[in-house]
Amino acid sequence: MPTDIAFLAIAEAQQLYHWLPAALELARRPGVRVSVLSPSDQLLALVASYDPQGILRPVRLRRPPSRPDSLFRQPSRLATLLLNYATIARFPTLVTTEISSAWLRRVPGFTSHLILIKHGAGDREGGYKKRHADFDLTLVAGEKDRRRMIDRGLCTPEAIAVGGYAKFELKAPRQRYFYNDDPVLLYNPHFDPALSSWVNHGPAILASLESLTGWNVIIAPHTKLARAAAPIVSHAPHIRVDMGSRHSIDMSYTMSADVYLGDVSSQVYEFLLHPRPCIFLNLDHRDGAGDAFAHWRLGQVIDSADALPQALARATGLQPGFVAAQEAAMQESINLSLVPASQRQADLILNFAQTSHPAKS
Known part of the structure; x- marks a missing residue:
């Protein structure tokens, strides 16, 4: 049986770049099946643009009533989670970059493991919420965030790891936007x-x-x-x-x-x-x-x-x-190791998915 890992793409498009490299890396590994769950055709199309070989398995979630589909306007995350609970909960390991998914813990009988790839590497206090504590494993970009999460009581040292900043692997090249050479x-x-x-x-x-x-x-x-x-x-x-x-x-x-x-x-x-x-x-x-x-x-x-x-x-x-x-x-x-962040994140996710104990109740 393959190891089933699902990535929840229910946030706006800017968060996609923080999990997509790890998803692609996992999907290349033998015995791993990676699904991408999203209520947005536009988000799934953006994912596909980075996946020409089609190694990721798109799963179109039911879309709650909302504004027209857009990369930057997604329907209510909570409504999306509840409307698609049966589909989402059948995956034993769920990876996400947003903390709304922690609400799944409140549903009786929910047993999936929740892994958070914390997006961004900034400094403001808004990046630290109580719901961060509801994840089984958190991956952060660097030691700064690891230390701050532990200091704020949001993670135990065993439940958080530095995985680097995989978005750098999808960065666009330098481009020219103006018709002169001014800085x-x-x-x-x-x-x-x-x-x-x-x-x-x-x-x-x-x-x-x-x-x-x-x-x-x-x-x-x-x-x-x-x-x-x-x-x-x-x-x-x-x-x-x-x-x-x-x-x-x-x-x-x-x-x-x-x-x-x-x-x-x-x-x-x-x-x-x-x-x-x-x-x-x-x-x-x-x-x-x-x-x-x-x-x-x-x-x-x-x-x-x-x-x-x-x-x-x-x-x-x-x-x-x-x-x-x-x-x-x-x-x-941001830990800039010689080993690409996507590989480090994939190793951490796969090891956790294959060896972890039952999810927290």
Whole structure:
């Protein structure tokens, strides 16, 4: 009998890149059958675009009433889980990147093992929820997250492992988005209204970006912000706005930019796969202490949108002073082993699936 492992694709498309490499790696191994469960034809099509040999088994879940199918708008996760419980629960091992699946634990008789691949490698406290404790095994990108999960009582040391950041294996190449050779600034605001630079200061930031000379600008907010906020519109010829496309989630922009501008998004760590200048917006004048702002040590921090031109002018000259901190932060946040993350994650998942004890009741 094959080892049956199912990946739950019930979240928005940006999370797909964190589990898909491991799913593909597992499906190549003898005696393993990997299914992908999703209520979205568009998500399953995106998966298939990375699986030309068709080694993954797509399972189209019933779709709760919702808006039209979209990569960035999925139906209620809880409704999807309940509507498809019988299909989902027949798989002995379920892998996911979102914590809503922990609600399955509340259904009497549920016996499947739940494995979480924690998506992202950021610093804000919103990445740590009580439901994280409901998973049998959690895989994180680096030692930073492993330590924080244990310190917060969300995992025992035996139930969490560092598996690396498999999304890097699907990253898009550097691309040219403008018709000149000016350097490219990527502005990537987060969606959390309590921390996002855009939510409270959007007009001032846009005005500063539009007034820049000698720079091209990509504005690519986190897809959750792009979904919730009014569309960002600019007619400036040096500005490209992306409110949600494949480019905004496959690292096209983080690989193609020369300078990063943001607030608390974990995408800064994707940008720092290759150390480059970073600028962080502290327009609400926070003290910057605590884990949520740990990455602010990796570049300039400015407290006014008007200060952006001067920060950009200094960025190249100041960058050598930030390289050591950027490399150390990356080593803590994302374990970059010579062994690909997809292989490490697949080993951990398969070993757990084949040797684990009965699921928690």
